[in-house]
Amino acid sequence: MVRKNEIFGIAVVAILCLLLIGFSQKDTPNYHNRPARYQQLLDLEETFRISNNSATVPTPSIQDVISQQRNIILQELEDYKFPVGDNLEDYTLVTGGQPLRTVIITTWRSGSTFLGDVVNAVPGNYYHYEPLLDYGIMQIRGAPHSESALRTLKSLLNCDYTNLHKYLEFGMDHVYLFTHNTRLWNQCEVYQQYCWNATFLNDFCKLFPFQSMKTVRLRLWLAETLLNDEELNVKVVLLVRDPRGTIQSRKHRDWCPGEPDCDQPNNLCADMVSDYSAAIQLKKRYPERFRAMRYEDLSLNPYDTIRDLFDFLGLYFHNNVVRFLDSHTRVNVGGVSSTFRDSRSAPFHWKMDLNYTEVQFIEENCDEAMKLWGYVRSKNSSTLRDLNPLTSFEIN
Numbered sequence: 001m002v003r004k005n006e007i008f009g010i011a012v013v014a015i016l017c018l019l020l021i022g023f024s025q026k027d028t029p030n031y032h033n034r035p036a037r038y039q040q041l042l043d044l045e046e047t048f049r050i051s052n053n054s055a056t057v058p059t060p061s062i063q064d065v066i067s068q069q070r071n072i073i074l075q076e077l078e079d080y081k082f083p084v085g086d087n088l089e090d091y092t093l094v095t096g097g098q099p100l101r102t103v104i105i106t107t108w109r110s111g112s113t114f115l116g117d118v119v120n121a122v123p124g125n126y127y128h129y130e131p132l133l134d135y136g137i138m139q140i141r142g143a144p145h146s147e148s149a150l151r152t153l154k155s156l157l158n159c160d161y162t163n164l165h166k167y168l169e170f171g172m173d174h175v176y177l178f179t180h181n182t183r184l185w186n187q188c189e190v191y192q193q194y195c196w197n198a199t200f201l202n203d204f205c206k207l208f209p210f211q212s213m214k215t216v217r218l219r220l221w222l223a224e225t226l227l228n229d230e231e232l233n234v235k236v237v238l239l240v241r242d243p244r245g246t247i248q249s250r251k252h253r254d255w256c257p258g259e260p261d262c263d264q265p266n267n268l269c270a271d272m273v274s275d276y277s278a279a280i281q282l283k284k285r286y287p288e289r290f291r292a293m294r295y296e297d298l299s300l301n302p303y304d305t306i307r308d309l310f311d312f313l314g315l316y317f318h319n320n321v322v323r324f325l326d327s328h329t330r331v332n333v334g335g336v337s338s339t340f341r342d343s344r345s346a347p348f349h350w351k352m353d354l355n356y357t358e359v360q361f362i363e364e365n366c367d368e369a370m371k372l373w374g375y376v377r378s379k380n381s382s383t384l385r386d387l388n389p390l391t392s393f394e395i396n
Helices: 002-026 036-052 062-079 112-120 146-157 165-173 182-188 198-205 220-228 243-250 265-285 295-300 302-313 319-328 356-365 367-373 381-386
Strands: 100-105 125-129 210-215 235-240 290-294
Touching: 062 182, 062 198, 100 112, 100 146, 100 220, 112 125, 112 210, 112 235, 112 295, 112 319, 125 146, 125 182, 146 210, 146 220, 182 198, 220 235, 220 265, 235 265, 235 295, 235 302, 243 265, 243 356, 265 290, 265 356, 265 367, 290 295, 290 302, 295 302, 302 319, 356 367, 356 381
Parallel strands: 100 210, 100 235, 125 210, 235 290
Antiparallel strands: none
């Protein structure tokens, strides 16, 4: 009898507990139906609750984080070989020096993410990834967008985020604008409150001796504005790819179809012809600060091509760069945006992925561009897979 009473009592207690839980859940705020600001307040309240139950750790100031990053850079550059007679202070804006600045200009799906990451493997590099991302799927060939676009690029290269409100607002909702800048993003993940703070970014950027930038939306002739600026002393690299490979690669991106500047080969190849004409002029006027290269040449011979490119850029071919090439040029890993590729085959997938009708359509729209940049047209469908699509090109 006593045993039955105990069981009955336990059952009653259990029922009461379930009822209490049910009532308490009715009063629990539904975060999904609350305004965002209310959710932020709840999160803040939770933070304070946790803080009251544990030792309070003061948030580092901007200058604390800057000092921390300065030490990280010193460690990164411990085995970096500057030119004889130079040292770190000669290359940082914070000490009155001038960084080595590199700008890569190309178009979508032409190998720029890979090349941009190669340069970013250099210790002490600060990477401005796709600074014109907020302009959407368009090519900037002149007015009305060229003035604002160039102003943005110059501001970033000068480590001046003060008036880049649109750029920073876009970055808050599209964090991949910053995630490729690995040295900045490492701090952003820890100190989110500073990540889009212009004052912090100005000071942070000025610590770095090397700056690189890549953009797929600006056509080459506009880059003369950057080359003309003697204080920037920027070096510009034009990266070109076979239009058949570019168009094939774009087919895999959901943002490209229906966008004339992206999915129409006649627009792509008109830009390639324009870029070739601009390249002739820039090579004459800035022979020490402008270079053009093809993605296919880089892929077929990555180590020698990058070593030669770094000699032009004034960068040391550091072990970090070698390790990056070792790990990113030998196997295919990841999706269509991955930079882990068997580099000898990656540029030529179009020969298997495009049908011959598609190849012919691209070639008909790109005859002049292909001749200028040394790309060989196909003869027929039966020999397409064995086609060597490359011949030499010259800019003169």
